[in-house]
Amino acid sequence: MTHLTFRPLRPLALIAALTLGGAAQAEEIDFGNMSPEQEAAFGAKVRDYLMTNPQVIMEAVALLEQQEAQQQAAADDALVETNAEALFNDGYSWVGGNPEGDITIVEFMDYRCGYCRKAFPEVEELIKTDGNIRLIVKEFPILGEASLVSSKFAIATQIVAGDEAYEQVHNALMALEGGPGKPVLTRLATTLGLDADAILAEMDSDEVQRRIADTRALAQRMQINGTPSFVMGGEMLRGYVPLDGMRQIVEQARAEQ
Incomplete structure (x- = not known):
């Protein structure tokens, strides 16, 4: 860029x-x-x-x-270039949208973040209507214990049950009202037809903790300290961006390819 x-x-x-x-x-x-x-x-x-x-x-x-x-x-461009492998190909972050899309969006999000919840349906709409965007979600819990528990549950679901189950849990957690206590998470998993006991047991595993730690380290290198934060077509966006703004950024990124 x-x-x-x-x-x-x-x-x-x-x-x-x-x-x-x-x-x-x-x-x-x-x-x-x-x-x-x-x-x-x-x-x-x-x-x-x-x-x-x-x-x-x-x-x-x-x-x-x-x-x-x-x-x-210019400094953000350098950060994206230096950390490109961890941003775009870490081997564990959930990938949605079109995996072969010509534009990649990376979102650092927290389930308890109000602006993340505001951005959630707009990002979904962008992905759906565009059809050629690859979305990568970075679990970045920074707003307390409830945020951490939610991310651990989502990551554990991905490990135990795969990407499709992760997407279902991710969407449910973005809409969840109240705290993510064990009874709530058990009911959520059961409602989705998932093995609640296996997911809850996985939440404190070394792999779950490693993924969260790696994403936090990446965010620190990227000088990200708030959510939502995006890398959109190679451009850093620190904070909420409305749908029309995201569309303009995607259009500009395509024009520069």
Whole structure:
């Protein structure tokens, strides 16, 4: 993925660039070696200009925000590239949608996360209506014990009963009201025709714990500390994105292939 890049300016230089007529002239000023008289004169000139043209402050802030966004995007691209194997081919994360899709979406999610639940039907709609997207779900329980229990139950289901059963449990847990206590999980598994005892026994296995630990380590490397977080067509998205926004990102990713 490509992004425009800008050479970063310090905040003071941003103001100077706009008040003195351009970035080049501003960078010629040695702000670190100005005499007290020069500093006073410069400060007075900048103040007078800003009082006459207050919109310049907003222009400088907007430019700084643009630069920071471009730098963050470039850093995120590097993180995706460095961690591509763990993101896209870890060998255990559930894969849905079209396994041969031309666009891959990776979602780091938590069953107790309100925005994950809000995104859930929209991601489903995107996958269904597009038909050419590969979805990878990363179990990333970060919101307490209930989150951890839910993820352990989902992963244990996948190990014991396979991917189709995992999908059913995943969908049910995203809609579950109340806590995921043992009676609730037993009833859920039984309702879906699964072996509740086998799944509950698997929840504290070394393999379940390893998968959760590996995903947490990946999230730390990716500097992900909230849910939902997505890698969508190679682009990092930190937080909830509405359906229309996801469609635009997918369309842009296809155009760049």
